[in-house]
Amino acid sequence: MAETVFGLYGAGDDVVMVTVRTMGDSALAQDASDYAASPAATLLGAAETQWGDRLPGSPAALFQWLLAQPESTLLELLAYCTARSINAVAARPRSANHSDALAEALGLDMVDWWIPTASCFLNSVSKAKALEAVKEATGVDPTQATAGMKKAEVVAYCATKLEGTRWLPSPLRMKGDIGDAPAVSEDEAADD
Numbered sequence: 001m002a003e004t005v006f007g008l009y010g011a012g013d014d015v016v017m018v019t020v021r022t023m024g025d026s027a028l029a030q031d032a033s034d035y036a037a038s039p040a041a042t043l044l045g046a047a048e049t050q051w052g053d054r055l056p057g058s059p060a061a062l063f064q065w066l067l068a069q070p071e072s073t074l075l076e077l078l079a080y081c082t083a084r085s086i087n088a089v090a091a092r093p094r095s096a097n098h099s100d101a102l103a104e105a106l107g108l109d110m111v112d113w114w115i116p117t118a119s120c121f122l123n124s125v126s127k128a129k130a131l132e133a134v135k136e137a138t139g140v141d142p143t144q145a146t147a148g149m150k151k152a153e154v155v156a157y158c159a160t161k162l163e164g165t166r167w168l169p170s171p172l173r174m175k176g177d178i179g180d181a182p183a184v185s186e187d188e189a190a191d192d
Contacts, residue, residue: 004022
């Protein structure tokens with residue numbers, strides 16, 4: 001896996017054939033707006049640099065290096081290489097993959113990694129979808145408050161209302177989380 005993830009290929013006479021399709025930064029950026037500025041990109045970039053500095057530059061040296069490492073180092077490298085091979089982006093509804101089970105096992109909660117901003121979500125959806133997101137996240141229907149607003153104004157309004165709510169669109173939620181977005185009480189809604 002490390003040979004594939006770090007582009008260290010031998011003469012082609014490997015006895016262990018592990019096939020991995022890596023999810024590099026360019027592939028991730030295609031599915032995630034503002035990926036380059038995200039916490040995930042920062043974390044993966046730091047890990048890539050760290051491992052790139054530690055790993056020898058040839059397949060033969062890599063294998064010898066791996067044999068000399070403690071189990072904890074091997075598991076950390078395996079975790080990084082595995083992370084670079086996971087693609088849970090689904091164009092269709094997820095019914096038979098293990099992305100939710102994997103996220104649960106890892107304790108992954110996308111609200112810690114993604115925020116619904118104008119540039120990464122609200123500019124890409126209709127006004128109706130943006131307003132629906134605010135209603136779902138806050139429990140308050142913003143339709144009347146945004147009547148007559150142009151798209152840019154609705155986007156700015158919705159971005160403000162969604163800030164800090166930890167709301168996720170359904171494709172980023174684990175199964176069973178739909179509708180679990182926090183609601184605002186009537187008293188809090190009146191304060192808006």
